[in-house]
Amino acid sequence: MSTLKIEDLHVEVEGKEVLKGINLEIHSGEIHALMGPNGSGKTTLSLAIMGHPKYKITKGKILLDNEDITNIDTDEKVKKGLFLAFQNPIEIGGVKLSTLLVAEYNRVQGSGQMATEIFQKVKDFTKSVGISETLLNRGVFEGFSGGEKKRTEILQMLILKPKFAILDEPDSGVDVDGLRIISDIVDKMKNEMNTAYLIITHYRRILDYVNADKVHVLYRGKIVATGDMSLAKLIDEKGYESVIKN
Numbered sequence: 001m002s003t004l005k006i007e008d009l010h011v012e013v014e015g016k017e018v019l020k021g022i023n024l025e026i027h028s029g030e031i032h033a034l035m036g037p038n039g040s041g042k043t044t045l046s047l048a049i050m051g052h053p054k055y056k057i058t059k060g061k062i063l064l065d066n067e068d069i070t071n072i073d074t075d076e077k078v079k080k081g082l083f084l085a086f087q088n089p090i091e092i093g094g095v096k097l098s099t100l101l102v103a104e105y106n107r108v109q110g111s112g113q114m115a116t117e118i119f120q121k122v123k124d125f126t127k128s129v130g131i132s133e134t135l136l137n138r139g140v141f142e143g144f145s146g147g148e149k150k151r152t153e154i155l156q157m158l159i160l161k162p163k164f165a166i167l168d169e170p171d172s173g174v175d176v177d178g179l180r181i182i183s184d185i186v187d188k189m190k191n192e193m194n195t196a197y198l199i200i201t202h203y204r205r206i207l208d209y210v211n212a213d214k215v216h217v218l219y220r221g222k223i224v225a226t227g228d229m230s231l232a233k234l235i236d237e238k239g240y241e242s243v244i245k246n
């Protein structure tokens with residue numbers, strides 16, 4: 001059993017304090033949903049956890065199994081089992097998707113396997129997220145549709161087998177079949193590998209497929225409400241005002 005703990009996290013971006021004391025505790029096998037109005041700081045939290053240099057942690061700590069990982073390199077965080085599926089993945093020109101995925105597979109699962117065997121595994125994973133194998137021959141995210149990008153992020157998660165996955169709006173721009181595929185993978189990894197999740201979302205839609213243990217509402221850089229799935233339902237029906245007022 002692993003625990004990711006965020007303690008009193010304050011984060012500054014371009015000289016402005018965006019997060020003002022976030023506390024969160026996520027255990028293996030748990031799914032936490034993070035909701036909140038536009039600009040409340042959800043993506044800032046995900047990038048700060050992963051160590052993006054623009055998102056400066058000015059106070060507070062990130063602890064992984066009581067080890068302080070606040071200031072370690074992103075690469076080290078990934079090695080320790082943290083993963084982020086970006087809200088808007090950027091194109092990496094000149095790097096083929098297959099090259100990236102094979103390198104990731106090799107790093108995490110590949111030891112002792114032949115190159116052809118590894119490539120076949122990568123192709124199988126690609127098929128399982130419902131995208132065309134031809135994308136493997138293109139630059140990473142180059143000309144990918146919105147839904148293809150989201151599915152490719154989940155493909156990377158499948159290969160990297162993280163302990164803690166932060167999914168930043170995995171449901172945006174994804175069609176109904178894609179949503180089902182993504183939700184099934186989230187559930188499968190939770191059940192088989194005890195993966196824990198922080199899922200950032202605007203809609204209850206994904207929570208109809210994935211059962212969140214806790215739902216948090218972020219507003220102006222602070223978590224103003226925490227509850228169960230009924231909180232997401234309330235937001236869906238009545239908007240944020242009903243939650244923020246209370």
Ligand SMILES: Nc1ncnc2c1ncn2[C@@H]1O[C@H](COP(=O)(O)OP(=O)(O)OP(=O)(O)O)[C@@H](O)[C@H]1O
Nearest residue numbers: 013014018036037038039040041042043044045054
């Ligand atoms: N790199 C940046 N430079 C300047 N301001 C930033 C930067 N990143 C975030 N911000 C600001 O920080 C605030 C929080 O942004 P963030 O993207 O974390 O919100 P969010 O809750 O994820 O919003 P959304 O639901 O619209 O995706 C916003 O006011 C945003 O303009």
